[in-house]
Amino acid sequence: MKVGLIGLGLMGHGMGESLLRGGHELTVYNRTASKADALVAKGARLAKSPADACRGDLVVTMVADDAALEEVTFGAHGILENLSAGAIHVSASTISVALAERLTDEHAKAGQHFVSAPVFGRPQVAAAGQLNILAAGAADPVQRAMPVLESMGQKVWPFGERPSAANLVKLSGNFMIFAAVEALAESIALLRKAGVDEHAFVDMMTNTLFAAPIYKIYAPLITKQQYRPPGFAAPLGAKDTRLALAAGESLNVPLPLASLVRDKFLALLARGGEGDDIAALGKVAAEQAGM
Numbered sequence: 001m002k003v004g005l006i007g008l009g010l011m012g013h014g015m016g017e018s019l020l021r022g023g024h025e026l027t028v029y030n031r032t033a034s035k036a037d038a039l040v041a042k043g044a045r046l047a048k049s050p051a052d053a054c055r056g057d058l059v060v061t062m063v064a065d066d067a068a069l070e071e072v073t074f075g076a077h078g079i080l081e082n083l084s085a086g087a088i089h090v091s092a093s094t095i096s097v098a099l100a101e102r103l104t105d106e107h108a109k110a111g112q113h114f115v116s117a118p119v120f121g122r123p124q125v126a127a128a129g130q131l132n133i134l135a136a137g138a139a140d141p142v143q144r145a146m147p148v149l150e151s152m153g154q155k156v157w158p159f160g161e162r163p164s165a166a167n168l169v170k171l172s173g174n175f176m177i178f179a180a181v182e183a184l185a186e187s188i189a190l191l192r193k194a195g196v197d198e199h200a201f202v203d204m205m206t207n208t209l210f211a212a213p214i215y216k217i218y219a220p221l222i223t224k225q226q227y228r229p230p231g232f233a234a235p236l237g238a239k240d241t242r243l244a245l246a247a248g249e250s251l252n253v254p255l256p257l258a259s260l261v262r263d264k265f266l267a268l269l270a271r272g273g274e275g276d277d278i279a280a281l282g283k284v285a286a287e288q289a290g291m
Helices: 012-021 033-041 066-074 095-110 123-127 141-154 163-194 199-207 213-223 233-252 258-269 278-288
Strands: 002-006 023-030 057-062 086-093 112-118 131-136 153-158
Touching: 002 012, 002 199, 012 023, 012 033, 012 123, 012 141, 023 033, 057 066, 066 095, 066 112, 066 131, 095 112, 095 163, 095 233, 112 131, 112 141, 112 163, 131 141, 131 163, 141 153, 163 199, 163 213, 163 233, 163 258, 163 278, 199 213, 213 278, 233 258, 233 278, 258 278
Parallel strands: 002 023, 002 057, 057 086, 086 112, 131 153
Antiparallel strands: none
8 A cells, every 4th residue: 555654753663664564655754854764765755744645545643642643634734634535544643532533523524534543562563563553443444444554563453433442442551551560660669678589579470470561571671770762751651641541531530540650750750751761660669769
């Protein structure tokens, strides 16, 4: 397919590699054009604007937050005014439920289609084409987008015809990740202060009761205090927690644990953690324990 890809951060770049391997004709755009160099060297075409990336069958966006997606969609030379009638905007970004609903309405008014397809997986997973992709939207555009989604993911998980449902699932899943990392952080801080072998603890727990990818990925990062470079940057974790809380508030669903996690992220950012991975919640737990 003829695919545009907007947003070439760590995740977007990996997704671009997967799309090229899948044989798609890829056009890429990033505000900092030099981030496209490696993909262009592998056969992608460089777009000069978001509009220039909207000339094909669909455009995939993978940007940091609501503001960035609003800019490339609604701004001058944006997606909305340049995507062809009947073409598809696939949003892989972690965005608010409210913005997903607005994008659904605005694309429909323009005769276009909107599919939410946020992803689970760190950058190396994206580069390997092994993401888990949540897909929601009208049946026809989701089916038409499937060759692109399958190029980027090991499995596409359907969540119905309302695009914002996939965004709510993504926010709920990320909240579970953050809660697991916080539990690890506090447990490891407790053992470290008592002088108990935290590495042995992690080895035992991640091979028995908690033998799940999240614990296996983040526990070693915390025990080794390996927080940079980030695979999942702390500011994005803070943003996603705020979005989960906003979704809860809109539905009158209390999320007290999410409120705690939000405060831990704020404490991390206040300590200069903008360049840290979310695993640096372990640093906050240790400092709060006096270490």
